Amino acid sequence: MEQYRHALAIELKAPYPNQQKIATRYMNMGDLLRQLGRFDEARKSVKTALKIELDILPPTHPDLAKTHGHLFDICHSMSDYPTALEHAKESFRIAQKSHAANHFRIATAHNNVAAALDKLERHKEALKEAEKAVEIGRHTYPLGHPEMRVLENSLNALRWKISQLVDNG
Template sequence: MGKLEKALLSHQKALEIQKHVLPPNHPDLAITYDNIGTVNRKMGNYPTALSFQQLALQINEKVLPSNHPDLALNYNNIATTYKSMGNQLEALSFLQKTRQIEEMILPSDSSTLAATYDNIGGIYQDMNQYENAAFFYEKALEINEKVLHSNHPELSITYSNIGNLTFYIFLVTSSRFRRQVKYLLLKKCWLPIKCYCCKSNRNAIHPMVTISDASGIELVS
């Protein structure tokens, strides 16, 4: 039996006991439901995960204030499951609920809030809504540059998200890029792409694109 299976079995045993000794709307039941949902999600059992996460949410929406941090966590966990299922619209809906609570109860420079902005940006990028994605990535970056050390991994992730988005927009939507590609395929030249990858100079030309042959392009760090 693997670690996830053992974890699931332990949570299920806890749930059996709690159902006998706790009232049906007890917050501890919500925690256990959410734990079972999380383990099932990590095991790839998304419908089962979602059903337990929704049970947790039903309890917390009844017994907790509407701006309670546990509700924000419930919404975030459900969003993660929907994203894993490929349902970006539902994921975005629940992430926005998480954001609304966190913006009410957390400091404006909270790293938790930055992570939520990053997640929302990722959903918008998956939905090809690039302006919205850039807006939330920039909000995450603004916080992370204030509160994180300059070489913190989370800051690196935010820079990468913005860099990838900027390059992808340029690659997919720029008619100028398409015209340049046709020219460079013949000339075997370098094509600089401006992006946000470099913290020291956001307008630095990095990465670069070289046309290796007529079959496509190659990213060069």
């Protein structure tokens, strides 16, 4: 963290600060803070990165989808599922406009939407999103690939959960 802060300080003092580099520094700091469990600080740092990106990037730039994905991760970790869902949907919306229809980033965005919907107990909607994630992901990786296992496990967990709700409900 000390190195990230030092690099940020240098960048901020530059005669012509590179705003993209500054946003990246805030993003890196946010990622580290999330890993350390310092979620409020992480969210603040990544929101700062997003604000900078919104000022310098076109509204459909893939980096914006990625940043919203990071905010999804933080909010999900904080159990702030309504906000996590907002960021997952925004990441998906941007990814749809900046990537091909079968790009893995879109599959990941669907999976994030599914995860937030599941936590909000909107299981059937979550299942549809998880199914879309796996279907799109298959265009990039074969089933069983480590990247696909994440999507497959989410889908299988939702199917199991829904079957338990039906059996017990």
